[in-house]
Amino acid sequence: MPKILSVNAGSSSLKFKLYAMPAEDVVISGLVDRIGHSDCIFTYEYQGTKHKSVQAVQNHTEAVQLVTDALLDSGAIRDKSEIVGIGHRVAHGGRDYTQSTEITPVVQQKIDELSDMSPLHNPVNLLGIEAFEKLLPDAREVAVFDTSFHSTIPSKAYMYALPFEYYEKYGIRRYGFHGQSHQYIYSEVNRRYDRDFSRKIISCHLGNGASVCAIKDGKSVNTSMGFTPLAGLVMGTRSGDVDPNILPFLAEKEDLSAADVRQILNHKSGLLGLSGVSNDVRDVLKAEADGNKRAELALQVYVHQIQTYIAAYTADLGGLQTLVFTAGVGEHSAPIRERVCAALGYLGVKIDADANQDNDLDISAADSRVKVLVIPTNEELVIARETEKVLDS
Template identity: 45%
Template sequence: MLVFILNAGSSSLKYQLMNPVSKEVLAVGLCERIGIDGVLKHEFGDDAKLKLEVAMPTHKEAIELVLKTLCEGEGKVIDSINDIDAIGHRAVHGGEEFASSVMVSPKVIETMKKLIPLAPLHNPANIMGMEICQELIPGKPNVAVFDTAFHQTMPDYAYMYALPYDQYTKHGIRKYGFHGTSHYFVSNEAQGMLDKKHNTRVIVCHLGNGSSVSAVLNGKCIDTSMGLTPVQGLMMGTRAGDVGAGALSYMMSQENLTIDGALDVMNKKSGILGISGKSSDLREVLEGMQAGDERCKLAVEMVAYNIKKYVGAYVAALDGVDALCFTGGIGENSALIREIVCAGLDGMGLNIDPTKNNKRSQEPRDIATNSSTARIFVIPTNEEYVIANDTYKIVTGLEK
């Protein structure tokens, strides 16, 4: 089976063409600057790359170009769009309505439209991608795979905010969590790597430009750091993470900011960028720290400290830990962040091996010392595979 995986954003879209049974990836790519001028970056075959600058006034033209590129010319990997068996869509917010992936239907799309207030930047683009694929690839099943679904197993005492209860019943104000496909994939891989198969307690640190931590008991999420929106939790590339309401209201009064203005600061001008004053890219900030930049040093220390606090909290929530996992661009590639996070966690049974930690590999690996009572894994995430595999299982009836 060939699954076309689509992740539609507001002005961009990512895609892959994958066989979820063999895990073979035929092509991967990105359309950028949709509605401006349009750039397609397409990778296929043995590291072959193709870049096209083509006008993409809307997402429809972008998807049309992707499908044409898959079937024709230099980037061709299939003979016809009819070779595509199904389309799997990343869907950001499923609210409480979707606790698992589902076949796209008019009812599903209508429900997702009602959830737009919870994800105003993401859900409209996700819906648009579904509707365009139904038009351009008629007769093929579409499946929605939700970022929030994996976290729907959280107990109410973990997902509720201590606001008046009617704010939950009237408006659905609660913690939902995100990066669910990554947390699911990595925690599932960790369970397979552990000798212990029952009562498994896994903490996943998905660290990238957007970051979150989850506590997973026996394969089920019991808590996660992101909340109603992705701005809650860890300090991230440009997001502030946890900030007290008093600090936010005081900043608004001092800077004469509206709600929208404050959210712009919290989402786009804070985090690593806001503290370092240099970049939202941790690699550049690490270089700045090594060059003696004190604000870069502070940013790095804050990032690691934030992660460590959540790890400690989730060890308590899980009543211990069997595996601490690092994934995402930062989690997989920054040995220094892993080292700082794990420093001092010996009392929790987490002992990192410096030699193993500094050894680079694209394969899942254990970087704990032999004597560590809990394991420390670095596991490359594969969200696209989760989308493709869920699509395969739903379309073939393996998951009902």
């Protein structure tokens, strides 16, 4: 049975899952965390047994070597040749890549060029590609772009009201991200329910990074992230939407460079910037319970922004059949789901308090006109499916 390796390379991490296809069985999965440090943590699970080690891992090439050794030593594979394909999550495909594509030197060069649009993600995605290319040279590599699922968004939703020449010259437009997650959510709703619930879906991917996506008949028609993953919702450390004139105002008042402003918006804003406590929703909820007013305000802004996008995207869809919460916060934070849904009664959204507290799949109240679901995302499975599709084409 051919095996496909799904890879998600971060700046200091490497997440992987090996699938036996087409059965989609997970053979082994794991994470190399804190790459570049002497106390890098490597964890993996194989046949129900979890393994953990701490060691120095200086770069992504060493991390890939660690993963490759574990695949062989554990018995997950007998020979490297069993892995026929490696699917890589790549953040930004720009206008060039509206679907997953096999990686060639030309594709690698383009991913590198697109780093201008996604400086926090594309460069490290490329590191993962190059490292596996060296250590598993016989496996075909496929780029699965975050942006591809959103290539169906109409121009009225993706264009910014800037001089048109900037769209022509630089491709400045809304692209959207978390594509694999939103794609998986649609596939799961479609698999579990009939068309009464799968035609008009709003998917809320709420983690440290967060986005909302409107999905109509299986296609993304709008999403909250934009030209970069900074736009849209309030996130852990990212600002989400702000008045663009704030940026030159701050630069002038605080004598900030473009890099300084970028650092503030991406790393010092969001829940962390508003609360002064943490970028983690759990910490901010605890601080609020302890009487911290800034934490309370941060959560109010956070929830209100999610509600605003859900309302707007219901208009884009011409109604709402299913509302889905996914990713770390969406899957595990009953208080956030409760607060978001509390103001959506006019859309027909009503949740069952007990089901919500238990993180059930279906948290809809019996009289809710909209189905409200909690579905754990599985971006790695989408990567494996997309890789298999490209290899078979």
